[in-house]
Amino acid sequence: MSVYTELSLDEIRAFAADHYGLAVTGCEPIASGIENTNYFVRGDDGREFVLTLFEELNAAEAAFLPPLLQHLHRQGVPVAGPLTAKDGRSLLTLRDKPVQLAPRILGGHPSPVSTAHCAAIGEALAKLHLALEEYPLHRDNAHGQEWWEAEANKARKAMNKTDQLLLETILEDFEETVEDYEDLPMGLIHGDLFRDNTLFEGDELRAILDFSEAGEDYWLLDIAITINDFCSAWPSVKLDQDLYHAFLRAYNNLRPLTADEQEALPAFLGMAATRFWLSRLSVAARNAAEGRSGEAVTQKDPNEMKRMVAARMMGE
């Protein structure tokens, strides 16, 4: 589990009472998550909340999130909008880090994924893209093309020749694709829509979580990121065709992909996997450099993404 900042019950109790007028009876660190520190928090009236301490975003960066979530909530996209504190703010500070309290949504990450899950997430993602079409606030994608090109320059030095070739091939393929199809639609994207950023009850999608990565980029990148995680035939990283088509049918129903998007999708699938190959390598390097290890830190496997990159390059 990742708990970078350990908080005591007394500290959470004082924070919740001072800022939200909530009487807290218990808390427990959340045994997943990579970037942020999260705690389940119980109120004396039985309500449950999630306290998130943003570890990567500063206050200005994190301030983008509450209005975004409130907008999505109003547009009917299932998200956990943060609570408003007594002073009217939705984002506060604890231990010098931005912090929020949101309602706990019941549900679990889908596993195994069914065609019904893929249809639900496909529909929700199209709804999310359309809901943000006219959204007035903007933010760059912090892990878009500029980031991954810089990251690739760092990462390739430690790679063997085969991995270097794989990386170069995917980066070049992507660059050519976005040059060939220059009008691919863009907008605000979630940017990290993996199964572990969703909560389902049965086939019903209850919440899309964790908008830390939200930023302006190709809608197709968001689609590719989501397909890669939801529609792979885990533990195989190859695409499961039934899941893939269920996702695309549902997404297309609300927002049909353009002809260019359909042509460009394979290159985006490869690039989306590469983006997470690189970010997982970067997290592993940072954890090693900072001596973070053991039970308190969740680290996802970069090699899983590398295998997915190779599979997507083969059209699998």
Ligand SMILES: Nc1ncnc2c1ncn2[C@@H]1O[C@H](COP(=O)(O)OP(=O)(O)OP(=O)(O)O)[C@@H](O)[C@H]1O
């Ligand atoms: N509102 C919520 N209701 C219920 N569970 C939640 C809620 N918010 C977060 N969680 C739980 O906490 C976990 C971690 O949350 P989140 O994904 O926001 O953290 P993170 O550190 O940014 O993780 P990652 O970087 O892996 O996406 C989620 O997978 C989910 O199980």
Ligand SMILES: N[C@@H](CCO)C(=O)O
């Ligand atoms: N979803 C990411 C982790 C959080 O950004 C991954 O699987 O590498």
